Amino acid sequence: MPAYMLAHLRKAGKPHPEVLEYLERIQSALDPFSGRFLVHGAEVDVREGEWPGDVVLVEFPSLRHARDFYGSDAYQAILPLRREHLEGDLIIVEGVEPGHDSAAMAAEIRRATAESPR
Template identity: 35%
Template sequence: MPGYLIFEIEITDEAAWQHYREVAGPIMAAGGGRFVLSGDRIESLEGGWQPATISVVEFPSADAARQFYHSDDYQKVVALRQLASRGKGILVDV
């Protein structure tokens, strides 16, 4: 069953964000991940949740998503994401 990384992101530095995406994208793809959605046109329906952007990345399994996230290669670029944005992330195992 697939596993999903879901991130709520507020981009604080657009140039740094673009650099992060260029570096992180190939690492994610090599780990089997693919974007299901990424967008900023969000309508709050309940609870007042109003994230700036949402990204959902599907992996072949929750273990694959976990391995990607905790991999040495990706952990080296987490600081780039944190420099460029504020956010929250979860792993969903379906």
């Protein structure tokens, strides 16, 4: 199952030179883990709530690939270049199986909550 690394990075004005170095080096750190950018610097169209900043979304073949990438020596070596100059949040999350059915998921939740005592 695919996994995703999602970052919400706050806008910081003119990019620091170290952030540019991070950008120059990130793909070579992703490549050994088959990571690929799905969203990177696109305009954010906020429909609900607030989203002050940018979105970065990277896809990996599995949760293990994503976690191994984040912990890799190559990524840890460049991480401070971004982290010291951009405020943000980052999560790793597993995707859903092909054919995921949210109605079936709701039915399972209804069944589980009906069976459990309050």
